[in-house]
Amino acid sequence: MPLTFFQNTFAGNPLNRASDRRPSADWLAGQLASSDSLGMALWNGKPLVEKTKDGGIQIAYLPAQLAGELAGGDERLLFMGLWQETAIFAVDLEGTSDPAQGPLQGLGEFKELRTIALALPAPDAAILATAKSMFEWRRRHQYCASCGQPSVAKEGGWKRQCPACQVEHFPRTDPVVIMLACHGERCMLGRQEVWPKGMFSALAGFLEPGESIEEACARELAEEAGLRTKSVRYHSTQPWPYPSSLMIGLIAEVEDDEGTPDQTELSEVRWFTREEARRLIQGEIEGVFCPQPMAIAHQLLKAWAYEG
Numbered sequence: 001m002p003l004t005f006f007q008n009t010f011a012g013n014p015l016n017r018a019s020d021r022r023p024s025a026d027w028l029a030g031q032l033a034s035s036d037s038l039g040m041a042l043w044n045g046k047p048l049v050e051k052t053k054d055g056g057i058q059i060a061y062l063p064a065q066l067a068g069e070l071a072g073g074d075e076r077l078l079f080m081g082l083w084q085e086t087a088i089f090a091v092d093l094e095g096t097s098d099p100a101q102g103p104l105q106g107l108g109e110f111k112e113l114r115t116i117a118l119a120l121p122a123p124d125a126a127i128l129a130t131a132k133s134m135f136e137w138r139r140r141h142q143y144c145a146s147c148g149q150p151s152v153a154k155e156g157g158w159k160r161q162c163p164a165c166q167v168e169h170f171p172r173t174d175p176v177v178i179m180l181a182c183h184g185e186r187c188m189l190g191r192q193e194v195w196p197k198g199m200f201s202a203l204a205g206f207l208e209p210g211e212s213i214e215e216a217c218a219r220e221l222a223e224e225a226g227l228r229t230k231s232v233r234y235h236s237t238q239p240w241p242y243p244s245s246l247m248i249g250l251i252a253e254v255e256d257d258e259g260t261p262d263q264t265e266l267s268e269v270r271w272f273t274r275e276e277a278r279r280l281i282q283g284e285i286e287g288v289f290c291p292q293p294m295a296i297a298h299q300l301l302k303a304w305a306y307e308g
Helices: 025-033 064-071 113-119 122-140 213-225 274-281 296-306
Strands: 038-043 046-051 057-059 077-083 086-093 152-154 159-161 174-183 186-191 203-206 229-240 245-254 268-273
Touching: 025 064, 025 077, 025 086, 038 064, 038 122, 046 113, 046 122, 057 122, 064 077, 064 086, 077 122, 086 122, 113 122, 122 229, 174 213, 174 229, 174 296, 186 213, 186 296, 203 213, 213 229, 213 245, 229 296, 245 296, 268 274, 274 296
Parallel strands: 038 086, 174 245
Antiparallel strands: 038 046, 046 057, 077 086, 152 159, 174 186, 174 203, 186 268, 229 245
């Protein structure tokens, strides 16, 4: 059962992360060697998936021992957690040769997670998002931030440690506030020049050190659109593995319905009534569209458009 009233795509990982077991190298080795344990594979960030009997897709699991062999050591191997009593491991594969045409032939095919997320069972999407985010962290943090020496994977891939200075490094999650600005019966969406023509979305920005979520929301709305925030209410959050963000969804009431794009982050802003927001969600406004349901921006707009 979800912990909140609403669960976004990539949220709801059902695995028991078993973080208390990760420090035991012997326990992890035993789980990896067990014939009952399962593995999953990502190649250049794309997960291995298979078709289901009803025409859908799901994670293509493989023996954990095979995942361990393909990993060739701890560096490319991640202990995902436990499904009931079954240990799940993930292997991070790289290179130009498709492993589905090699050692994993016949087990499935590699697909871009962003394009298949809504077709996957929600728990599978959440599991894969966790693996993708963790492997991106590994690729970007292979050297000690303290002394610059190479670091090594520890605790099933959930920690890196520098052999030179012994500093420990842990996965990072970058908090991002994403907010729908509202004034009475109108809401505002913005667009960036680099986005596809006609796309409008909620405003967003990274939370800065020493800043509360509400303060970050108000700052971003002021910086990007010149709006003054009166109140902020929480909607939901979304893990976003591109590469490792946590999207904090908010609905903000602002003082007026003016808004001026800063021409740096935003090239244009546009206000929509609730009826127009509903039509936008349905794709009924010619030349204008909003993000797809996978994105929390879509869910913020939908929540406001249909509330009350």
